[in-house]
Every structure is written in structure tokens, then in C-alpha cells.
Amino acid sequence: MRQSAYLINIARGAIVDEAALLTALREGWIAGAGLDTVATEPLPPESPLWSLPNAFITPHCSALSPRLRERIAQLFIDNLKRYQTGQPLRNVVDKQAGY
Secondary structure: OOOOOEEEEOOOHHHOOHHHHHHHHHHOOOOEEEEOOOOOOOOOOOOHHHHOOOEEEOOOOOOOOOOHHHHHHHHHHHHHHHHHHOOOOOOOOOOOOOO
16 A cells, blocks of 8 residues: 555454554554454454554444435345346355355
8 A cells, every 4th residue: 555545444344454554554654544343343442543643433333324224225125126036136145255
């Protein structure tokens, strides 16, 4: 990553090596990080991420929006129609891939 880059994680905390991220943030290897999720949630009060001025921590709420329930319902209805007509479903969990 470039020194001007920000790492944004709204996926899963475990996909980021937090020790490496801490080093990158402290050493200025990257400009900052926006973390909506971390390996241990809630983030412990003693975590050094809290004290870094270039780390932005949010309460794992990036999925929330005023239209969240509407979008979930639309996805369900679409997948129900796909299931009924033998089409591939959207957003299928791949247990072998781990997601």
C-alpha cells in the first residue's frame, strides 16, 4: 500500500493482521485505517488501536442503513424466485472457501 493509503475493513476482523497493521500505522507505512470490525469485539479498552491518531474505530455498524430491511427483503424475494425457477441464488455461503 502507498503511504497515502487508508486500510478500510468493514468485512471481518480476522482478515487483517492487526500486529502488522499496528506497525504500519505507527511507522507511517500507511496514512491510516478505518476499522468497523476487529479480531476481538468489542475492541478491548487496552488495545493500542484506540490511542493511534490515524486509526478510526466504529462500532461494527457499517451494514446499517435506513434501507437495510428493505434490501434484505428484496434479496430474499429475489432468491425465492430464483430457487423456484432453478436459477443460481445470490450471496450463497461457500463453506469450503470459508465465507
